[in-house]
Amino acid sequence: MAHTMNAFFPVARLSDIPDPGKEVVECDEQLVVLFHVDGKVYCLDDVCTHDGGPLGDGTLDGCAIICPRHGAQFDIRTGEAIKMPATQATRKHEVRVDGDQIFVKLAQRRQGR
Amino acid sequence: MSQSTLATGFNQESFDAFIALRDEPSWLTDLRNSAWKRYCSLPMPSQRDEEWMRTDIRLLHLDRFSLPVETDDVTLPTAVLREGVTLSGMLAMKDSRVIAAELDEQAGAQGVLFGNLETMVREHADLLRPHLLSRAVDPLQDKFSALHAAFWTGGTLLYVPRGVVLENPLCTLTALSEGQVDLGHTLVVLEEGAEATLLSESHSMPDCESGFHCGAVEMLLAPESRFRYVNLQEWGRGVWHFSHQKALLDRDASLQWTIGALGSRLSKVNQHVALVGEGADAQVNGIMFSEGRQHLCYHTLQHHEAPSCHSDLLYKSALQDDSRIVWRGMIKVDPLGQKTNGYQRNDNLILDSSARADSIPGLEIEADDVRCTHGATSGRVDDEMIYYCQTRGLTREEAIRLIVSGFFQQVSDRIPLENVRTALGDAIGRRIREYE
DSSP states (O other): OOOOTTOOEEEEEGGGSOSSEEEEEEETTEEEEEEEETTEEEEEESOOTTTOOOGGGSEEETTEEEOTTTOOEEETTTOOEEETTOOSOOOEEEEEEETTEEEEEOOOOSTTO | OOEEEOSSSSSHHHHHHHHHTOOOOHHHHHHHHHHHHHHHHSOOOOTTSGGGTTOOOTTOOGGGOOOEEEEOOOOOOOOOTTTTOOOSEEEEEETTEEEEEEEOHHHHHTTOEEEEHHHHHHHTHHHHTTTTTTSSSOTTSSHHHHHHHHHOOSOEEEEEOTTOBOOSOEEEEEEEOTTEEEOOEEEEEEOTTOEEEEEEEEEEOTTOOEEEEEEEEEEEEOTTOEEEEEEEEEOOTEEEEEEEEEEEEOTTOEEEEEEEEOOOSEEEEEEEEEEOSTTOEEEEEEEEEEOTTOEEEEEEEEEEOSTTOEEEEEEEEEEOTTOEEEEEEEEEEOTTOTTOEEEEEEEEEEOSTTOEEEEEEEEEEOOSSOEEEEEEEEEEOOHHHHHHHHHTTOOHHHHHHHHHHHHHHHHHTTOOOHHHHHHHHHHHHTTOOOOO
């Protein structure tokens, strides 16, 4: 199970995600959420940093995703927590769109781990 | 090396093929059929379920696993618990197949049964039918218990007749090859006044990481029986580990149960002790060490169904890197459980700020003359302690290793078997790294 930290992985088709809309996808053995808003695509970990809730099940409100568990909110563009009970950012991943194909490069967690 | 498998995945085709290969009593086939029906009727657990809200299994792809039918590869990993120990018996299992089983002649002459559960359930059907998946583990409890009950293979039986005392421990070793499956079932039945010790360890083969384990452990302890059980789980980092484990203690029975949880990608274990006879006594020790992105989730239950029983649970966990440990412990006291003395405690040592420990102790008490205590702590290593060790000439890593070792000492002291203490201590020591 090698993790190729610098690779972009194909994860979904742009045409499969409505605008505005979101989709949970698997990328290199991790679950991430793709957000399609105003013609742009963003990608965050499918994890609320408050209690581990699945962000992908939450409500998309403009550029904010609302965790379904306790209502924490994250900015989908940066991963920053913008409303409590979450106080820590969730991981944001780099996205590249080539035609109809969406690619994601996972952000590194920690050096060498 | 050759190995052939059934159809991939756990589906009707593979179940039908599996059942067609069985040579077992009809009651057992009926049990498998009802478990399979239950499995098919249940959705996969999700984080919307209370039991699973902290354990995400969406990346588990069951259709990528299948049961092997035959294998001629009998190499095994190194067993650590049996080092320097004189044994009464040993059993080795690989990829759901028992490949070796031995029992001391003297023990056999006393009527002890120890070996492959799959074959012994045929030979001793009348003896085992009342116990197997009927009094302890509920095969229909959830998706994974049902999957196990439908497909269990190989496994360990330990039966000790009335009054027989086995001075030397017995040992089992379970191994998993890359991407393979273990569905072994452990059944322990101790009759009145019997005594035994079972050391059980699970490892992936060297350089193997992935696999799937869906198992169950049942311990049925008759009045005044004594059982010591050590269960060390050290699977590869890609193994999905699911297990339902339950011990039933009758009048004045006593159990010392030690678990070591060090391996796997994700573990979800239900560990349940039911004290059903007056005066029963259970001590449960847990040593957990997680690293990388491991997720270890243990739900424990101390269920006091009878009066004047004592239970004492101590779980100690250390977490490194981005790992996560979830412990959810419950002491439940029924109305008949007067004079209960129940204790549970979970301590977490968090070695990296990105690790996370969830400790959720609980009490549900329906009697009014009981003593129940619970506690949970979480914290980091004190920097002053590290500095103090460094002033004594230790490196930072040596200091951390010493402090972590000291952290586990309290639970280690409760384990009377020196080889087990040493094995667990060494296994943890190999994992500790320096951190900032």
